[in-house]
Ligand SMILES: Nc1nc2c(ncn2[C@@H]2O[C@H](COP(=O)(O)OP(=O)(O)O)[C@@H](O)[C@H]2O)c(=O)[nH]1
């Protein structure tokens with residue numbers, strides 16, 4: 001999973017990026033440039049499996065982040081480098097400034113949400129207009145694609161992102177190659193002052209995000225950066241003093257999983273206990289392909305037992321005996337918490 005931290009300049013993207021990825025430790029990521037980093041997705045199930053198997057290696061799922069420099073303000077437009085970086089991410093985390101600016105400019109996160117999404121929408125509009133122009137020149141006015149794109153253009157011209165439109169599975173597939181930016185799932189992180197770190201987003205900010213088909217949460221990037229600097233033993237006390245029960249990183253990851261409909265499955269053994277991220281609804285071969293493309297190509301069957309059954313019964317042989325270890329074929333939809341052993345031949 002790769003998410004882009006996006007938004008206008010000075011909203012706190014790089015501060016949040018450093019706090020989330022821990023890059024502050026090895027010299028902070030550069031301001032005003034594209035930065036790459038990753039965070040491990042905490043998962044108590046991995047910890048427990050690791051305790052049972054005592055593997056040589058334990059690997060958590062990973063979420064990758066790209067910190068993309070944003071335009072200075074509304075209408076400035078996204079530069080070519082930023083556009084390239086945006087094109088490569090599956091989802092956007094829009095960081096909106098919720099604290100007073102250095103020049104005393106009051107915060108207006110609702111406005112930033114609308115304005116930044118408008119940049120994405122304008123880019124998509126240009127893509128659609130270009131394609132429609134081409135279809136007209138080639139005499140393809142009456143085609144299905146032409147009508148489809150006209151419908152999309154109407155949405156964009158009304159200032160609405162494609163994210164807020166219902167598409168059929170077939171449309172989704174046919175339109176995928178356009179890589180529309182305003183179609184990508186969006187999580188808004190309102191970067192609020194320390195005093196508001198524990199408060200939910202203001203109703204008008206919540207409404208602005210919902211209107212764009214986005215989810216929203218509040219956090220204070222400066223607080224997150226401070227937490228990341230503290231020794232683990234001191235973190236709970238610090239969080240509590242701010243009225244927080246956990247770092248925003250944890251809420252952030254959960255929100256991203258929910259938004260993208262992501263789930264985890266596990267592989268276990270003496271060598272490695274590992275969590276993998278897939279989309280809900282992915283079949284067993286597709287999940288196997290996360291591990292290695294050979295496992296997808298040569299997929300025969302998967303031995304599947306669910307984490308809950310395995311933990312309740314305590315061993316693989318017990319699970320087998322109780323009929324909780326099943327052989328599943330190519331159509332099987334992997335569930336969150338499945339432990340997979342893929343049989344394959346290439
Ligand atoms: N008060 C306050 N200032 C912040 C916070 N996050 C970032 N800043 C400041 O805002 C400025 C811009 O932050 P930066 O992370 O570089 O923003 P970017 O341009 O979006 O990457 C810097 O001076 C930060 O110290 C925050 O949560 N609270």
Ligand SMILES: [Mg+2]
Pocket residue numbers: 013014015030031032033067069
């Ligand atoms: Mg920056």
